[in-house]
Amino acid sequence: KGLGGKGPQRAPRIPSEFSPEERVTMKESLKGAIQIPTVSFNPGEYNTTALAEFGQYIREVFPTVFKTSFIQHEVVGEYSHLFTVQGSDPSLQPYMLLAHIDVVPAPDQGWEVPPFSGLERDGFIYGRGTLDNKNSVMAILQALELLLIRNYIPRRSFFIALGHDEEVSGANGAQKISALLQARGVQLAFIVDEGSFILDGFIPSLNKPFAMISVSEKGSLNLMLQVNMTPGHSSAPPEETSIGILAAAVSRLEQTPLPNMFGSGLPEMMLQQLATEFSFPVNIVFSNLWLFGPLVSRLMERNYITNALVRTTTAITMFKAGIKVNVIPPMAQSTVNFRIHPAQTVQEVLELVKNIVADDRVQFHVLNAFEPLPVSPSDDQALGYQLIRQTLQSVFPEVNIVAPGICIAQTDSRHYAHLTTGIYRFNPIYLTPQEFRSIHGINEKISVRNYETQVKFIFEFIQNADTDQEPVSHLHEL
Numbered sequence: 001k002g003l004g005g006k007g008p009q010r011a012p013r014i015p016s017e018f019s020p021e022e023r024v025t026m027k028e029s030l031k032g033a034i035q036i037p038t039v040s041f042n043p044g045e046y047n048t049t050a051l052a053e054f055g056q057y058i059r060e061v062f063p064t065v066f067k068t069s070f071i072q073h074e075v076v077g078e079y080s081h082l083f084t085v086q087g088s089d090p091s092l093q094p095y096m097l098l099a100h101i102d103v104v105p106a107p108d109q110g111w112e113v114p115p116f117s118g119l120e121r122d123g124f125i126y127g128r129g130t131l132d133n134k135n136s137v138m139a140i141l142q143a144l145e146l147l148l149i150r151n152y153i154p155r156r157s158f159f160i161a162l163g164h165d166e167e168v169s170g171a172n173g174a175q176k177i178s179a180l181l182q183a184r185g186v187q188l189a190f191i192v193d194e195g196s197f198i199l200d201g202f203i204p205s206l207n208k209p210f211a212m213i214s215v216s217e218k219g220s221l222n223l224m225l226q227v228n229m230t231p232g233h234s235s236a237p238p239e240e241t242s243i244g245i246l247a248a249a250v251s252r253l254e255q256t257p258l259p260n261m262f263g264s265g266l267p268e269m270m271l272q273q274l275a276t277e278f279s280f281p282v283n284i285v286f287s288n289l290w291l292f293g294p295l296v297s298r299l300m301e302r303n304y305i306t307n308a309l310v311r312t313t314t315a316i317t318m319f320k321a322g323i324k325v326n327v328i329p330p331m332a333q334s335t336v337n338f339r340i341h342p343a344q345t346v347q348e349v350l351e352l353v354k355n356i357v358a359d360d361r362v363q364f365h366v367l368n369a370f371e372p373l374p375v376s377p378s379d380d381q382a383l384g385y386q387l388i389r390q391t392l393q394s395v396f397p398e399v400n401i402v403a404p405g406i407c408i409a410q411t412d413s414r415h416y417a418h419l420t421t422g423i424y425r426f427n428p429i430y431l432t433p434q435e436f437r438s439i440h441g442i443n444e445k446i447s448v449r450n451y452e453t454q455v456k457f458i459f460e461f462i463q464n465a466d467t468d469q470e471p472v473s474h475l476h477e478l
């Protein structure tokens with residue numbers, strides 16, 4: 001299954017073996033990157049000093065990348081970086097590797113070590129950005145640096161785009177890079193971005209890890225609900241206040257989950273592909289979803305992570321009301337963050353929400369919205385998907401399950417959707433449910449081993465992408 005071909009690769013293969021000195025350098029470089037607090041607070045509100053420092057830092061630790069004649073480096077939107085690596089064979093369509101430099105804030109509370117210390121403990125490097133997503137920023141540039149030191153010359157051109165505001169929209173980074181590439185007439189064979197992992201321990205009855213390559217991404221809707229009422233003296237209150245009305249409205253939303261969409265897409269495909277890995281009777285259940293679909297969909301709802309795969313989720317994230325203890329509040333506002341399932345649209349979610357709230361006194365203001373992303377191909381012809389599979393086989397021979405999935409969060413790749421039909425969100429590192437909770441949470445950390453393997457994966461991936469082989473259909477025996 002997968003990549004077949006017209007002939008062998010032309011360039012000799014460079015083995016992904018790194019010296020002890022190189023291994024020390026790569027982990028120290030990651031620690032240095034973590035120590036630069038490139039925090040995004042709000043759209044347009046970033047630590048610009050840190051972002052500028054980060055730009056200098058990558059020049060220092062990856063000198064070969066910056067001095068190689070066939071690599072063009074551009075700073076876009078002041079702090080984002082675009083590298084154009086010119087391949088020797090213009091007949092091969094270029095691809096792009098994405099990552100982001102910025103991180104979400106990390107107050108010290110609850111951390112075992114300060115979040116911007118980059119300290120190493122028990123084989124782990126701690127800090128904000130170690131999983132999301134400086135690991136990728138550094139691993140991509142590190143792998144390229146190591147390849148260039150070994151006199152590597154790529155055949156297939158590729159881009160590396162490092163956004164500086166992914167955590168707050170991507171409007172000044174990814175969107176500007178995307179516009180630049182579009183103006184240059186670039187069309188990409190595929191994109192690889194963050195957004196999924198080799199999942200370890202996410203499905204209770206599956207006792208081995210599996211690689212989930214996210215081929216779609218949920219949309220989002222940030223909706224502000226507002227209630228205005230006549231203010232007055234609290235000594236003679238009305239029957240209902242703006243706070244009471246709005247609290248009841250958002251409570252109805254929380255108590256009424258949006259429809260379970262299981263049966264209309266990717267999670268079913270994923271479970272069917274995983275079915276043979278389970279023992280009886282789960283294998284029978286997953287391979288006969290036409291019969292057991294309703295049961296499985298209810299089971300998926302019970303866990304908050306798998307629940308996010310089967311429906312548009314509702315999260316009440318902000319509530320603001322009241323101006324003084326003895327004043328009937330004139331206004332109450334609440335913001336609700338919906339993550340939209342790929343089988344629904346922003347408009348459909350809005351209609352459902354209005355029907356659930358069912359109160360004319362509540363006004364709805366769409367703050368911003370983004371439709372779910374189309375499903376990228378994962379068949380034998382899908383070059384990006386097959387290259388990830390192929391590289392997984394050699395770097396992680398112990399991982400023998402690869403399945404397409406949905407990214408439940410948003411990534412910068414959504415801003416490049418008009419440049420390619422193949423967007424694959426996948427980080428080549430192991431992730432446990434506990435580590436999942438550390439992303440945007442506390443004690444985010446990556447094992448040195450995981451990071452080294454991520455560098456190795458990219459080192460091999462870049463070479464695999466040089467093949468003049470094209471994906472071919474799997475020929476079934478007659």
Ligand SMILES: CCCCCCCC/C=C\CCCCCCCC(=O)N[C@@H](CCCCN)C(=O)O
Pocket residue numbers: 132166167168169170194195196197199202203305306309408409410411436439
């Ligand atoms: C049956 C197996 C179930 C597995 C379920 C999935 C496990 C989840 C695995 C990985 C998800 C991690 C996603 C990491 C990427 C995070 C990207 C991010 O934080 N994006 C932000 C962007 C905000 C943009 C401004 N609106 C976000 O989505 O909030």
Ligand SMILES: [Zn+2]
Pocket residue numbers: 100132133166194
């Ligand atoms: Zn991220």
Ligand SMILES: [Zn+2]
Pocket residue numbers: 104132167440
């Ligand atoms: Zn994030």
